[in-house]
Amino acid sequence: MTRSLEEKKDLASRWFRSLRDQFCGAFEELDGGKFERKKWDHKGSGGGEISLLKGKVFEKVGVNISTVSGEFSDDFKSQIKGTEKSAEYWASGISLVAHMQSPKVPAFHFNTRFLATGENWFGGGTDMTPSIPDDKETKLFHAKLKEACDKSDDNYYSDFKKNCDEYFYLAHRDEPRGVGGIFFDHLNTGNWEDDFDFVKELGSTTLNIIKETVSEKKDLNWTEEDKEQQLLKRGRYVEFNLIWDRGTLFGLKTGGSTEAILMSMPPSAKWK
Numbered sequence: 338m339t340r341s342l343e344e345k346k347d348l349a350s351r352w353f354r355s356l357r358d359q360f361c362g363a364f365e366e367l368d369g370g371k372f373e374r375k376k377w378d379h380k381g382s383g384g385g386e387i388s389l390l391k392g393k394v395f396e397k398v399g400v401n402i403s404t405v406s407g408e409f410s411d412d413f414k415s416q417i418k419g420t421e422k423s424a425e426y427w428a429s430g431i432s433l434v435a436h437m438q439s440p441k442v443p444a445f446h447f448n449t450r451f452l453a454t455g456e457n458w459f460g461g462g463t464d465m466t467p468s469i470p471d472d473k474e475t476k477l478f479h480a481k482l483k484e485a486c487d488k489s490d491d492n493y494y495s496d497f498k499k500n501c502d503e504y505f506y507l508a509h510r511d512e513p514r515g516v517g518g519i520f521f522d523h524l525n526t527g528n529w530e531d532d533f534d535f536v537k538e539l540g541s542t543t544l545n546i547i548k549e550t551v552s553e554k555k556d557l558n559w560t561e562e563d564k565e566q567q568l569l570k571r572g573r574y575v576e577f578n579l580i581w582d583r584g585t586l587f588g589l590k591t592g593g594s595t596e597a598i599l600m601s602m603p604p605s606a607k608w609k
Contacts, residue, residue, distance in 0.1 A: 353430055375387045382407060400431070426454045460522035462500075464518030481545075493535070524536075
């Protein structure tokens, strides 16, 4: 099947919105609380919607979607593929960050996007950041990601895990942000349907992983010492997002919503 670029844009943006609704519905069921939504307009064209829940299980979880277009600035377009002839771009995506009340439940990050310039591609990934390490949980997390990747390509998991390990790394502290996951960019194999299937599989798998992990651990007992450990780990999260995260820079450079861009920040954090 040969699709036009406009069809691809429509299908991708519809999927991201549908997945947002699936995440929000599942999280409201786990938590008992309700998401609040806020729309924002892009400086170019389009905009997005922030969905935010602060509840009993999720201390703060945001699920954002956006579909925007415009032109990259001269100083930024050289960093983006496909801008040799034109600075125009179109981008749609979903981004999720979940910070938990219980320090026994890990924090989760997930995003996928479809971007079009002179070229077009998918990017994104998912990773997990526990405050209290749990080897069994980490192995299960990676096993489920590998299963999702293997449905598309046997090399995806090893390649994308390596990308994640290298990217989500605090070089100034010489330590990883969490226990890894997978991360990919510029995914365009020449078969758009297969690439899109992989992106959808990753979204559904991540939703199931979070649901199962939260359900299993949300009622475990924890101490103030555990909470202190969580707050210190969150400090590392803040450092990564402000110093190293390319998504933060992309959003700021392209006139995105500052509130949406900084949604990933934890509600509280500490440093020694």
